[in-house]
Amino acid sequence: MPADPDNAFTLPASLYTDNDILKLEYQAIFESHWQLVGHIDQLKAIGDQLICQVGRIPVVVVRNSSNELKAFHNVCRHRAGPVAIKNANDKVLRCKYHGWTYTLDGELRSAPEMNSTPHFDVCQYHLPQAKIETWQGFVFVCINESPPALDDLLEGIQQTILPIDLSTFSFSHRDEYLIDCNWKVYMDNYLEGYHLPHVHPGLNKLLDYRSYDTILHRWHSYQYSPLDNPETDDSNFYGDGQAHYYCVFPNLMLNILPGRLQTNIIIPDGVEKTKIYFDYYYDNMGAKETESLIAKDREFSDEIQEEDIMICEQVQKGLNSGSYQAGRLCMKRESGVLHFQDLIRHSLKSAYTDD
Ligand code: FES
Ligand SMILES: [Fe+2]
Known part of the structure; x- marks a missing residue:
C-alpha cells in the first residue's frame, strides 16, 4: 500500500547504512528489474x-x-x-x-x-x-524470468519527448564517478528539484524553477521544465525546448535536452559507495555544432555532478550520525522521492514475505 502523501516520511536512515539491506536490494531490486x-x-x-x-x-x-x-x-x-x-x-x-x-x-x-x-x-x-x-x-x-514488462517501465516516454527521436542518437562518451554514499541517496537527490536553488545556481538559471514539475507513472517519474530562451539567455547553449528528466525504477535516469541524451546508471558498490556512469548520446554526431555542444555539455554536466556529489556525501554523513531517523517530505516538490521510496518499500517487503 503506498505511503499516505499527507503524512509522508522518508525511508528510515538504517536503510541507507545496513549491509543486509543492500544484500536484499541486490536480489529484490537489481536482479528483479530491467x-x-x-x-x-x-x-x-x-x-x-x-x-x-x-x-x-x-x-x-x-x-x-x-x-x-x-x-x-x-x-x-x-x-x-x-x-x-x-x-x-x-x-x-x-x-x-x-x-x-x-x-x-x-x-x-x-x-x-x-x-x-x-x-x-x-x-x-x-x-x-x-x-x-x-x-x-x-x-x-x-536476471529475473518474469520482470514487469519493459514497455510498461518506459511507457509514454518516446511520445512525450517528440520531436526528439532517441533511436537516431549515437553514443559519444562515458564519464564515471565513484562516490561515498548509498545508491538511494543519489536517487533521492535526483528525484526532486527542491534543491535546485540551493545546490545548483548555474542550472537554476537555465531552468524555470516556478514551472518545474513532476509527473508520476507506475514505474517512472518525469520531471520537466522549459529551458530559458536561448536568444535572451546566453547560458542556454542547448537551444529552444524543454529539459526532460526521467527516473526509471530502479536505477536509470534519462536526461534529455534538445539534441542530447545523457543516461545515468547508478550501481551500488558497497552500502556506502556508489558507481555512476554518465553515457552521452547526441543526434547529428559529427556535425560541427554537435562538437561544440559536446564540449560545453560535458563541462556544464560535470559542474552539476560535482555539486550533487558534494551534497550526497554530506547527507550520507548525516544518515550515519545516529542523529536522524526519518524526515517529512515536501509534497509540492518531493512527490518523486516518495514514489521511488514507495517502490523500494514495496520491493523489500515482498522479498521479506517471499523468504
Ligand atoms: S575453465 Fe572456466 S573456470 Fe575453469
Ligand atoms: Fe542535483
Missing part, C-alpha cells in the same frame, strides 16, 4: 560481446550466429571463471581460467583434457541465460 547495459551499436556484428554487471551477477551479452542478441551469466560452469573479460568480437566464449569454450548460444562445446574424467559430458553444461530486450536502440537485461 537494467540498461549498453547500446545496440556495441553489438552490431555477429560475435560482438559486451560485458556488464547486473546486481551481483557478471553478464555477457552477445550477438549469436543467428543474428540474435543473447545474455548469459559470465560465470563458467567449471570453477566460476569469466568467459569474457572485455568487450570483444569472437566466434566463441572461451573461459579465461582453463579454456572451457562455449558457443554463442551458451552451450559448452569443448573442455580441455576432460576426456578421461568419468561421467563428464560437455552436453550437460550451458551458461544460464538472462532476459534481454531493446528499446530505441538501448539494450536492457534482466
Whole structure:
C-alpha cells in the first residue's frame, strides 16, 4: 500500500547504512528489474560481446550466429571463471581460467583434457541465460524470468519527448564517478528539484524553477521544465525546448535536452559507495555544432555532478550520525522521492514475505 502523501516520511536512515539491506536490494531490486547495459551499436556484428554487471551477477551479452542478441551469466560452469573479460568480437566464449569454450548460444562445446574424467559430458553444461530486450536502440537485461514488462517501465516516454527521436542518437562518451554514499541517496537527490536553488545556481538559471514539475507513472517519474530562451539567455547553449528528466525504477535516469541524451546508471558498490556512469548520446554526431555542444555539455554536466556529489556525501554523513531517523517530505516538490521510496518499500517487503 503506498505511503499516505499527507503524512509522508522518508525511508528510515538504517536503510541507507545496513549491509543486509543492500544484500536484499541486490536480489529484490537489481536482479528483479530491467537494467540498461549498453547500446545496440556495441553489438552490431555477429560475435560482438559486451560485458556488464547486473546486481551481483557478471553478464555477457552477445550477438549469436543467428543474428540474435543473447545474455548469459559470465560465470563458467567449471570453477566460476569469466568467459569474457572485455568487450570483444569472437566466434566463441572461451573461459579465461582453463579454456572451457562455449558457443554463442551458451552451450559448452569443448573442455580441455576432460576426456578421461568419468561421467563428464560437455552436453550437460550451458551458461544460464538472462532476459534481454531493446528499446530505441538501448539494450536492457534482466536476471529475473518474469520482470514487469519493459514497455510498461518506459511507457509514454518516446511520445512525450517528440520531436526528439532517441533511436537516431549515437553514443559519444562515458564519464564515471565513484562516490561515498548509498545508491538511494543519489536517487533521492535526483528525484526532486527542491534543491535546485540551493545546490545548483548555474542550472537554476537555465531552468524555470516556478514551472518545474513532476509527473508520476507506475514505474517512472518525469520531471520537466522549459529551458530559458536561448536568444535572451546566453547560458542556454542547448537551444529552444524543454529539459526532460526521467527516473526509471530502479536505477536509470534519462536526461534529455534538445539534441542530447545523457543516461545515468547508478550501481551500488558497497552500502556506502556508489558507481555512476554518465553515457552521452547526441543526434547529428559529427556535425560541427554537435562538437561544440559536446564540449560545453560535458563541462556544464560535470559542474552539476560535482555539486550533487558534494551534497550526497554530506547527507550520507548525516544518515550515519545516529542523529536522524526519518524526515517529512515536501509534497509540492518531493512527490518523486516518495514514489521511488514507495517502490523500494514495496520491493523489500515482498522479498521479506517471499523468504
Ligand atoms: S573456470 Fe572456466 S575453465 Fe575453469
Ligand atoms: Fe542535483
